[in-house]
Amino acid sequence: MLKIVAASFISIFFINIVYAQKSFNITIELDTSIIPKNVHYQYYDGKNTTFIPDTFGDRRVITFKKEYYSPFASFIVSYKDPVNNYYDNSFFITSMPSKIRFYFKANNQSKLQYDHIDNAVPIYDTVANKVWAKMLAFMTDTVVTKENKAFDLFLAQNKGFASNDSLTHIFQNFYKRRLNRYMLFLEKHPNDYFSFWYFTHQVAQPKGVLSRDKTYLKEQLAYLKSVFPAKYTESLEGKELIKAYEAKINPRQLNESVPQFTLTTIDGKHVSLLSLKGKYILLNFWATWCPPCMAEIPFLKEIRKKNSPEKLVIIGISADFDSKKLNAVVKNQEMSWIQFHDRNREISRLYGIEAYPTLILIDKEGRMIYESNLVTNDQDRLPKMLETLK
Numbered sequence: 001m002l003k004i005v006a007a008s009f010i011s012i013f014f015i016n017i018v019y020a021q022k023s024f025n026i027t028i029e030l031d032t033s034i035i036p037k038n039v040h041y042q043y044y045d046g047k048n049t050t051f052i053p054d055t056f057g058d059r060r061v062i063t064f065k066k067e068y069y070s071p072f073a074s075f076i077v078s079y080k081d082p083v084n085n086y087y088d089n090s091f092f093i094t095s096m097p098s099k100i101r102f103y104f105k106a107n108n109q110s111k112l113q114y115d116h117i118d119n120a121v122p123i124y125d126t127v128a129n130k131v132w133a134k135m136l137a138f139m140t141d142t143v144v145t146k147e148n149k150a151f152d153l154f155l156a157q158n159k160g161f162a163s164n165d166s167l168t169h170i171f172q173n174f175y176k177r178r179l180n181r182y183m184l185f186l187e188k189h190p191n192d193y194f195s196f197w198y199f200t201h202q203v204a205q206p207k208g209v210l211s212r213d214k215t216y217l218k219e220q221l222a223y224l225k226s227v228f229p230a231k232y233t234e235s236l237e238g239k240e241l242i243k244a245y246e247a248k249i250n251p252r253q254l255n256e257s258v259p260q261f262t263l264t265t266i267d268g269k270h271v272s273l274l275s276l277k278g279k280y281i282l283l284n285f286w287a288t289w290c291p292p293c294m295a296e297i298p299f300l301k302e303i304r305k306k307n308s309p310e311k312l313v314i315i316g317i318s319a320d321f322d323s324k325k326l327n328a329v330v331k332n333q334e335m336s337w338i339q340f341h342d343r344n345r346e347i348s349r350l351y352g353i354e355a356y357p358t359l360i361l362i363d364k365e366g367r368m369i370y371e372s373n374l375v376t377n378d379q380d381r382l383p384k385m386l387e388t389l390k
Contacts, residue, residue, distance in 0.1 A: 318342060
């Protein structure tokens with residue numbers, strides 16, 4: 001079934017930073033060289049990466065105020081020019097009010113450029129971020145350059161490597177050596193938040209192409225715990241990363257008890273798994289931006305039709321970015337079951353969900369008895385399971 005599966009100057013900002021919930025306030029200005037509707041925004045808050053819905057029209061001045069839980073929030077602005085070339089830029093920001101004014105000029109670095117910046121640090125800037133500058137030098141020495149060329153040649157000559165086990169093994173070895181090179185550098189700068197952030201977003205593999213290699217995941221987890229200080233590994237951000245590793249190394253099994261949760265539905269009702277004990281529960285992890293999820297709606301409506309709510313409770317857990325769109329789709333599609341907007345991916349993380357849609361069936365005692373996989377089709381397997389329920 002088809003499933004939908006990223007400095008010394010910085011050190012100044014560490015003064016008085018704590019890991020509790022904080023809020024950032026950033027104002028973006030766009031000059032006349034930029035088409036506002038072609039600009040997109042996303043941010044990482046220490047727990048999730050959130051793509052901000054494109055609802056700003058032709059506005060050239062936009063202020064974002066969001067919560068975050070890490071030493072910095074990271075904020076990314078991307079732009080598609082009139083001929084469909086993409087440009088972006090990434091920044092660390094804090095609770096200090098920030099302001100960045102952007103303009104567009106085509107360049108070979110695919111960087112969206114700015115001419116004014118207040119209280120924000122461009123992450124991939126060799127002047128503002130000295131650790132990044134050192135990393136670039138470390139990753140482009142003679143030995144690494146030769147390795148990179150060999151890797152690039154392999155990719156160019158073997159575009160269909162994923163369907164060949166032998167070629168996949170070669171690719172994985174190339175990729176591990178590149179990741180290990182990054183890790184060798186990062187362990188020299190463990191106290192700099194950029195190092196931890198970069199490891200989390202660019203090196204860690206719980207959600208990467210090596211997510212099924214448990215041996216390598218164990219190596220990375222040991223590295224994470226031994227290299228980075230407690231101020232990172234014991235923060236909310238660090239704990240979430242460690243949980244992601246553990247979930248892949250020791251995945252949940254059929255007939256094991258599922259994690260408990262309480263949620264507030266999109267129509268304001270409170271629901272807990274504990275309160276539903278004694279009923280079968282079908283969790284539907286989905287999103288309106290996911291074509292396979294939308295295609296699965298008629299199948300779920302048929303399940304609802306054949307199984308009474310007294311016997312089977314269906315809970316939709318949506319990873320949507322836009323609550324208005326979610327509500328509209330639920331209404332228009334007449335999805336007559338519980339819906340929760342998992343905007344911060346809290347339940348999705350709790351259950352280790354990485355692909356959409358995913359269906360999980362829980363028995364009357366709170367044990368998982370069915371889970372979607374990437375091999376077989378839910379529409380073939382799940383009805384047979386539901387027919388056996390008593």
